[in-house]
Amino acid sequence: MSKKIIVINIGWEQEPLLDQLRNSGYEIYGVHFEKLNYPFLKDLLVCDFRDLNKILGFAKLIRPDAVISDQCDYSHFAQAVVSEVLSLPGPTLSQAQISSNKLVQRSVAKLKGIKIPKFKSAITFEEAIVAADEIGFPLIIKPVDNRGSIGVNKVGDIRELKDSFFNSLGESHSRTVVIEQFVEGFEITVDGYCFNGNPKSLTLAKKKHLDENVRVAMEIEYPGNIGNELYLKAMKNNEETIKALGYTFGMTHAEYIVDKNEEIYLVEAANRGGGVFTSELIVPNVSGIDLVNLYIQDTMGFKNNENDFSSVLKNPTILKFFSFPPGKLLKVELPNSILNDPEVLKVKILVSEERTITNITSDANRHGFVILTSKADLSQKADMVVNKIKLTYAD
Numbered sequence: 110m111s112k113k114i115i116v117i118n119i120g121w122e123q124e125p126l127l128d129q130l131r132n133s134g135y136e137i138y139g140v141h142f143e144k145l146n147y148p149f150l151k152d153l154l155v156c157d158f159r160d161l162n163k164i165l166g167f168a169k170l171i172r173p174d175a176v177i178s179d180q181c182d183y184s185h186f187a188q189a190v191v192s193e194v195l196s197l198p199g200p201t202l203s204q205a206q207i208s209s210n211k212l213v214q215r216s217v218a219k220l221k222g223i224k225i226p227k228f229k230s231a232i233t234f235e236e237a238i239v240a241a242d243e244i245g246f247p248l249i250i251k252p253v254d255n256r257g258s259i260g261v262n263k264v265g266d267i268r269e270l271k272d273s274f275f276n277s278l279g280e281s282h283s284r285t286v287v288i289e290q291f292v293e294g295f296e297i298t299v300d301g302y303c304f305n306g307n308p309k310s311l312t313l314a315k316k317k318h319l320d321e322n323v324r325v326a327m328e329i330e331y332p333g334n335i336g337n338e339l340y341l342k343a344m345k346n347n348e349e350t351i352k353a354l355g356y357t358f359g360m361t362h363a364e365y366i367v368d369k370n371e372e373i374y375l376v377e378a379a380n381r382g383g384g385v386f387t388s389e390l391i392v393p394n395v396s397g398i399d400l401v402n403l404y405i406q407d408t409m410g411f412k413n414n415e416n417d418f419s420s421v422l423k424n425p426t427i428l429k430f431f432s433f434p435p436g437k438l439l440k441v442e443l444p445n446s447i448l449n450d451p452e453v454l455k456v457k458i459l460v461s462e463e464r465t466i467t468n469i470t471s472d473a474n475r476h477g478f479v480i481l482t483s484k485a486d487l488s489q490k491a492d493m494v495v496n497k498i499k500l501t502y503a504d
Contacts, residue, residue: 111136112174112409115167115191118158118184119145121457125389126179129401138171140164140187158183159282161190168195175199175408178381179360179388182209182256185381198410200358200380207354208380211287212253214354218375221353225375226366228289237274240288241267247291249324250274252281257384257472258325263291294368296326296376297333299347300383300392301361302400305412308351308361310344311396311421316364319432325469327430329387330487331395332423339371346373356380359404360388385428385478386455394454394482397422424482426454429491431477433500437465442499447479453494455480 117140119127130137131149139145139153147153154167158181168176168191176191176199178184185200186209192199200208207214218225229240230253241248241264250273252260260280262273277286296316301309315335317328333340343365351361356378363378382388382400389401398421441458448456458477460466469475479494481487 113138113151113171114175114177114405114408115140115171115173117164117176117178117187117191118181119147119150122180122384122386123389125386126177126401126405129405133405138167138173140167140184158187161187165191165194173197175405175410177405177408179404180382180384182254182379182381185209185379192408198358198408200356204354204356204358204380208356208378210254210283211251211377212285214377215287215289217354218350223350223353223375224373226290226292228287230285230287231274232285234271234274237270237286237288238267241270244288244290248288249291250277250286250288252277253285253287254282255280259471259473261324261471263324292366292368292374294366294374297335297343297365297367298329298383299343299363299365300387301347301351301363302398302403303351303357303359303361306357308348308356310347311398311400312392312423313340313343314428319469325430325472325475327432327475328488328491329428331391331426335367339367342371343367343373347378350375350378354378354380359407360400362387384472386480387428390454391426391428391480395422395424395426397424425484425487426480426482427487427491429479429481429488429495430475431458431479431495431498432469433460433466433476434502435466435468437503438462438500439503440499440501442501444497444499447494447497450481450494452483452490453479453481456494 113136115138119139119141139150156163164187178188186205189200189202189205193202212230215228231237231240247265250262260277264273298314299310300312313333314329314331315333316326319325319327360382362383364376366374456479460476
């Protein structure tokens, strides 16, 4: 008899996970925010990922052997609730609270001695003024519990504070914001996995942003193009950070700022895989480890041998996002030279034809991306791919 698994969030980012589950013969039940007509689904609950009571009720009816999610804070939180209530392998509610709430995470990190930017929370503009005066400008203001870069603002001076505060507040489900010190430096991400409860760093990447004020990543290159000594320091630091935060199950995805003195500051560390195929395509390609299969096995409660994963590769890989000119887009054409290139692992357009394109303001409205691997100059090749995309606009 096939084992039953509930997958919370079954969008395009979860395609590799769904493919593996289907090919392995699992009985798949989905939870998604909109109706999807996947023929392999046994049943689908359509609801908001934050509707924990509906999801839990669905899970109690299904009585699954496992529950799984990836790349999404809301679905990871729901996974933790279901796994804890039904006594299934998975993240705990405590781990999910730390992972998805920026204020809780910073408070735990500070208590554990993890290097983090100075921070304060605020629920009113008056509190924001006091916090800004204490922390100083420039500063970063962000929602406590939203995803990605939504509602994240860099504030240069007091004149910008009010608009930024209310923008961040409006994107915060708890109506609380975090105001923190802006640390000058470059950003890295470190992805890892908890093997038998023990965190291990697998890949490191260096980020490039859209610009200084719009903190949206547009280019993420592995294995980071930084010195070996700093690379090893960052990988070890990440393992210590993940352990201090208490994560013991599944994937981890952490962001750090490295200052001019090579001091490493935690931005945030999630107990889930990175989005846009980071955990399901990029990290496996860079490291040589099939994280998706490993994650499935862990949610099923099967034992894995950590020694099997002691050797980690560093295959050069890049995630390059597209930023198209604003205007009414009539047509997008991807030539066969892109689609048939074996070094192109994935390419996807995230804007629709016959729609007006606007400037990028957050992770949620980037225009598309390409993931490629190559021994040549990755950034240069990624730019070549972008230049081959043919765009037709209305006059």
